[in-house]
Amino acid sequence: MIAPLLAGGIALLVSLVATALLTRYMKVHNGSQPILVKNDANLTVPPHQHKAGTPTMGGLAIIAAALIGYFVSHVRRGVVFSDQTLIVIAGVLAMAGLGLVDDLIKVRSGHNRGVLWSKKGWITLAMSFGIAAALVATTNIDTRVSLTRGDWPGWQLGNVGWVVWAGLLIFSTTNAVNVTDGLDGLAGGSALLGFVAFTGIAYWGFRNPELYGTIVNPYDLTVFAAAFAGGCAGFLWWNAAPASIFMGDVGALALGTALSLLALTTNTQLLLVLICGLNVIEIGSVAIQMLVFRATRRRVRLFRIAPIHHHFELGGWPETKVIVRFWLISGLSVGGALAIYVADFTHHAGR
Numbered sequence: 001m002i003a004p005l006l007a008g009g010i011a012l013l014v015s016l017v018a019t020a021l022l023t024r025y026m027k028v029h030n031g032s033q034p035i036l037v038k039n040d041a042n043l044t045v046p047p048h049q050h051k052a053g054t055p056t057m058g059g060l061a062i063i064a065a066a067l068i069g070y071f072v073s074h075v076r077r078g079v080v081f082s083d084q085t086l087i088v089i090a091g092v093l094a095m096a097g098l099g100l101v102d103d104l105i106k107v108r109s110g111h112n113r114g115v116l117w118s119k120k121g122w123i124t125l126a127m128s129f130g131i132a133a134a135l136v137a138t139t140n141i142d143t144r145v146s147l148t149r150g151d152w153p154g155w156q157l158g159n160v161g162w163v164v165w166a167g168l169l170i171f172s173t174t175n176a177v178n179v180t181d182g183l184d185g186l187a188g189g190s191a192l193l194g195f196v197a198f199t200g201i202a203y204w205g206f207r208n209p210e211l212y213g214t215i216v217n218p219y220d221l222t223v224f225a226a227a228f229a230g231g232c233a234g235f236l237w238w239n240a241a242p243a244s245i246f247m248g249d250v251g252a253l254a255l256g257t258a259l260s261l262l263a264l265t266t267n268t269q270l271l272l273v274l275i276c277g278l279n280v281i282e283i284g285s286v287a288i289q290m291l292v293f294r295a296t297r298r299r300v301r302l303f304r305i306a307p308i309h310h311h312f313e314l315g316g317w318p319e320t321k322v323i324v325r326f327w328l329i330s331g332l333s334v335g336g337a338l339a340i341y342v343a344d345f346t347h348h349a350g351r
Contacts, residue, residue, distance in 0.1 A: 006072070015062060031057060033106075063093070079219070084216040092254050103250050149211060151214075185239050190276075192232040195229035199226045201341060202218045221262065277337075282309065289303050309322050
């Protein structure tokens with residue numbers, strides 16, 4: 001367990017320093033987040049205009065810190081790289097690159113929606129399928145639908161079916177994390193809990209190969225998850241309300257991709273619904289709002305505004321209260337996921 005602790009600790013320290021330096025750099029070079037003014041009958045005052053000028057693209061510090069922690073921890077004897085984890089890293093970097101391009105366009109245009117806004121969904125979907133295809137083509141990843149291990153429920157999809165399934169999972173998770181990134185520390189805090197959960201899941205898979213033998217090099221996945229947990233923790237120090245810097249799309253897309261790929265590589269795909277429970281609630285509120293609004297011919301809104309964290313803000317909750325309560329929801333959801341995972345293990349251990 002020394003390598004994962006080393007990776008997480010190094011990533012945390014690097015993230016603390018790197019985020020501070022990046023914040024200063026962005027302030028000097030006017031790399032600030034444009035704030036969208038919503039023209040909505042229910043919205044008399046833009047809720048976050050006071051945040052205009054806050055530096056963005058802090059996700060760069062998370063990614064850099066996590067990768068430094070991951071690679072440095074492999075200096076220890078016996079810690080080996082797996083082709084699967086390296087492909088996961090490549091997928092995270094590819095999706096982060098898309099987010100970085102969009103962030104740069106937003107900053108330079110001074111508008112909250114970059115030029116890629118109308119096409120970004122399709123680009124993200126295509127990239128998600130590409131990452132899934134790369135995993136199938138180059139590694140021995142399990143192509144069954146799973147909850148806590150490969151053989152439960154163990155629905156075999158085959159290579160093509162799994163690529164479609166995995167691509168949609170990556171796409172949905174990246175968008176859900178992106179939607180959650182609307183309040184200071186909300187996405188970073190919930191992602192931190194998710195990475196801690198995957199650190200435990202991957203390590204448990206490593207220690208119990210007789211039950212989780214289809215996971216490819218679970219120890220390397222443990223190190224990867226721990227490194228991203230550390231990166232999120234260090235960033236959260238500066239991103240907590242009131243935020244000194246935002247993670248931007250570069251961070252949100254990278255974290256969403258990393259979480260979804262950890263679920264796919266640890267055979268806990270269906271468990272991701274709980275591990276990312278807060279993100280599911282957030283993206284679900286947007287989908288429900290759109291369905292109700294269109295079904296009533298633009299006359300009725302179920303929420304004051306979507307995503308749902310803004311609904312509670314407009315209801316009078318201070319931003320910090322929304323964040324802390326949503327963190328609690330995320331913690332309960334992650335705890336429930338781990339309870340299911342442990343319960344399944346103890347059931348089989350007893351047998």
